[in-house]
Amino acid sequence: MTVYTFRKKGKIILVLITSFAAGICNGFLGAGGGIILVFSLLSLFSDCFEDKKDIYANAQAIMLPISFFSYVLYCLNGSIKAENPALIAIPAILGGAVGGLLLSRFKSETVKGFFTAVVIISGIRMIM
Amino acid sequence: MNKVSDAIAAFIIAILSGMGVGSGGLLMIWLTEVTNYSPSEARSINLLFFLFSASSALLVCIKRRQFKFKYIFLSAILGIIGSVIGTYIGMNVSNEVLRKIFGYMLIFTGTYSFISVISKKKRKSNTRFVKSP
Numbered sequence: 001m002t003v004y005t006f007r008k009k010g011k012i013i014l015v016l017i018t019s020f021a022a023g024i025c026n027g028f029l030g031a032g033g034g035i036i037l038v039f040s041l042l043s044l045f046s047d048c049f050e051d052k053k054d055i056y057a058n059a060q061a062i063m064l065p066i067s068f069f070s071y072v073l074y075c076l077n078g079s080i081k082a083e084n085p086a087l088i089a090i091p092a093i094l095g096g097a098v099g100g101l102l103l104s105r106f107k108s109e110t111v112k113g114f115f116t117a118v119v120i121i122s123g124i125r126m127i128m
Numbered sequence: 129m130n131k132v133s134d135a136i137a138a139f140i141i142a143i144l145s146g147m148g149v150g151s152g153g154l155l156m157i158w159l160t161e162v163t164n165y166s167p168s169e170a171r172s173i174n175l176l177f178f179l180f181s182a183s184s185a186l187l188v189c190i191k192r193r194q195f196k197f198k199y200i201f202l203s204a205i206l207g208i209i210g211s212v213i214g215t216y217i218g219m220n221v222s223n224e225v226l227r228k229i230f231g232y233m234l235i236f237t238g239t240y241s242f243i244s245v246i247s248k249k250k251r252k253s254n255t256r257f258v259k260s261p
Contacts, residue, residue: 012199019203023210028218029230030171031153031178033207035237049194057193060182061200066207067182071175073215079172087131088173089180091139096181099146100188113245115144115154119238122157126231 011044019062026063027070034063134163138177145178146185153234160227167226171218 018040026033037059042052049055141154155177159170218226 012202015199016203016206019207020210023207023212024214024217025210025233026175026207027211027214027216028221029214029226029233030174030218031156031230032233032237033211035240037203039240048196051194054194057186057189058195058200060186061195062203062207064179064182064186065204066211067175067178069208070211070215071172071179073212074172074175074219077215077219079168079219085176087135088138088177091135092142092177092180093184095139095142096146096184097188099143099181100185102143102147112241116238116241116245119153119157119234120242122153122161123231123234123236123238125161126234127228
């Protein structure tokens with residue numbers, strides 16, 4: 001029992017450390033924090049969630065206030081050119097809702113495989 | 129690139145990110161590679177985009193998903209502290225350096241996602257093999 005509690009506490013501390021790292025990454029690059037969190041939650045707490053999709057939802061819930069603070073800080077610094085936020089907000093809200101509904105009904109492996117290839121190719125283009 | 133195509137791209141990318149596809153960087157790729165925004169502009173647009181898309185995705189699935197609110201709260205507090213540090217670093221880095229670091233991040237996250245997709249497919253085919261008589 002004590003060993004179990006100790007292990008659980010250790011896992012929680014690791015997730016908190018990765019949340020801190022995800023915050024740094026998200027604040028610095030504006031992206032990438034979510035995947036750090038998903039990776040740590042999948043490695044440490046996959047047994048605590050009935051469905052893997054719950055891990056994505058929890059990671060998103062953690063990243064939401066983190067991204068909000070990063071955005072506010074960039075606003076306060078004057079680094080943001082507010083052209084027309086509605087142009088991003090409306091498709092983001094509609095698309096996010098559709099994606100949230102599809103998350104439960106659609107197996108996304110094939111789509112994911114294609115887009116991760118796009119991500120890798122774009123990354124290579126950026127460093128060259 | 130016109131505003132209509134930007135809005136269509138944002139809508140499609142929001143659907144994908146709501147489904148957990150894209151490694152968090154698809155909009156950044158669209159903005160920097162297709163519409164020629166600077167990486168620092170793309171970063172702030174991506175943050176704004178995530179705020180709206182994640183909020184609506186969470187609202188849609190909040191009743192169906194299992195949330196650990198205590199850990200979400202603790203993780204978010206530490207993440208916010210980290211984001212203050214990250215934002216401070218981000219404000220003092222040139223666009224060229226930012227672009228390179230973002231490129232490395234995309235390669236890393238893309239490779240990780242790709243490996244997880246392949247291992248999931250392998251696991252599925254192994255299960256099918258065990259089940260068959």
